Amino acid sequence: MRTEKAQHSGLCFGIRRAVSLLTAAVQEYGMVETLGPLVHNRFLVDRLAVSGIRPVTAIEQIEGEVMAITTHGVGPGILSLAKERRLRVLDTTCPIVCDARKAIQDMVASDFDIVIFGEEGHSEVVGLLGWAQNRGRAVLEVRDLKNAGRPAQRLGIIAQTTQSYFSFARFASCLVANFSRQAREIRVVNTLCRETRLRQEEAAQMAGRNELMLVIGDQASANASRLLGICSAVTETRLVETAREVDISWVADKHRIGIVSGTSAPDEVVDEVVTYLESL
Ligand code: SF4
Structure with a gap:
């Protein structure tokens, strides 16, 4: 079996930037609450929660002094509410x-x-x-x-x-x-993300030369779903969050397996899937 990992994989620059802003803020304030999960990836959200970066579903649930806006951004209504509640706003909206x-x-x-x-x-x-x-x-x-x-x-x-x-x-x-x-x-106005486009183009090419494509990402991730759609149109494709979800029956008779990831799948999760496949 030969595995091929996409060149453009792991966290995108927007999410890396947000994680580093949040990590610096939590060191200063002890706790930071994000309005909604930082990304659609439970592994990463759980890991951040351990260090004091916890998601809330509504502004009313914020207990601390710092509210972080995630990479997806918010509308002006949320900013006004944060001002009314005298919250410090950490804006990690992707550029x-x-x-x-x-x-x-x-x-x-x-x-x-x-x-x-x-x-x-x-x-x-x-x-x-x-x-x-x-x-x-x-x-x-x-x-x-x-x-x-x-x-x-x-x-x-x-x-x-x-x-x-x-x-x-x-x-x-x-x-x-x-x-x-x-x-x-x-x-x-072309507002599309270049990094997402590169991943989509690479996934389409890889799907043409692999018997099975594994897309690593969360079910709720929009860009992972898009990769799933692109690859499924060409070859057998499965969406997994971690290596534990890879079913041995999918890979049993495959000689070429391609691995791509959504922009919110951490690099270590992608590498874990590659290592697991190579160990079989
Ligand atoms: S996918 Fe693109 S737009 Fe979204 S956070 Fe990453 S770099 Fe920014």
Whole structure:
């Protein structure tokens, strides 16, 4: 059996940066509470909790003085609530999400309506919609924009940072075709994360030369699910959180196994899966 580990794997730079900001803050304040889990990865969240970085589901549950915003960012409403409660805010929003937020703010200031290509309930999208000030919609299909109220004169199109490049390109061109008769100006801003794109491209290539692909990531991780979809379209693919979930029957008759990971899977978890496969 030969294993092939993706070059782009383990934690992405946005999550590494957040972990290092949180680690420095917990040393100073003793405890830091994150609004929602830092990442969709139980292993990493549990490890951080041991050092005093614990997730809460709502701002009302915060007991300490420091509230950390996760890499997905938040809308302005949460920042106002934190101010009212006199909390110190540690902002670990990924710089790429900050760029998407800035694009929305600039377009709203120029009288644009905003369409976000993304999952409506995902925390990053919820935050971005907050900055769109009731002028934003989040959809994954152009047809879902029908009955969206008055036709936009100026339309801005951006993407949830972890969406796939091909899907966004298809969505944006379809939207431009649909709205170009009524809108005076349509602006498409590429807010996709480069690191996510590189992982998706590498996963698609690896799926073409491996008999089995293992995607390491949490069921709730949007970008791990995307990798699962990309690889499954090409070859047999399984999503696992850790090496313990690898079923021996999947690998029994395989000679080439590819290993890719979502951006919130820690490097040691990825290496553990590789080591386990190589030990078989
Ligand atoms: S996946 Fe990309 S956008 Fe998300 S935290 Fe990582 S670097 Fe930032």
